[in-house]
Amino acid sequence: MTYRKKVCRIYLAVPMDGIPTSAVRRNEQYFRIALSKLPVRVTSTMSAAERSVLNEDLDLATKANRIVEHDLHLLRRADLVLLDLSKPGHTYVGCICEMVYAHLMKIPIVAYVGDTDNGSRIWLVYHCKAICKTTAELKLEVAQLLHLM
Secondary structure (H helix, E strand, C coil), rough: CCCCCCCCCEEEEEECCCHHHHHHHHHHHHHHHHHCCEEEEEEEEEHHHHHHHCCCCCCCHHHHHHHHHHHHHHHHHHHHEECCCCCCCCCCCHHHHHHHHHHHEEEEEEECCCCCCHHHHHHHHHHCCEEEECCHHHHHHHHCCCCCC
């Protein structure tokens, strides 16, 4: 009898407000590559469904409702949340909301802050199981939190 390794789901929260879709996609790919050696599936918040809602002729409240409900559905299914907070000077409204929801759902959270000073933020330290400055550190923390090593 053979056993398949469990593939863990990672919900990736990346900065999007005011950022072109192509740049968001590159950022998501960066994290997929960084974690590619682990048995994980990185779930993007900028899915095809979300992109289609952005292009529909809907009022802002309806768009917001559809996007947030969709993202919360993905978040509930996650084994871990990865926050990208590495863009200097960015206001991370969506990412921080996702962090709080994940914390309330008892989903472990890892923040990637890169070269910024975001890692010393009190609320971030409180909510996150790990705060990483490098992708090597990120990979190690994710593997340990998901019991993959």
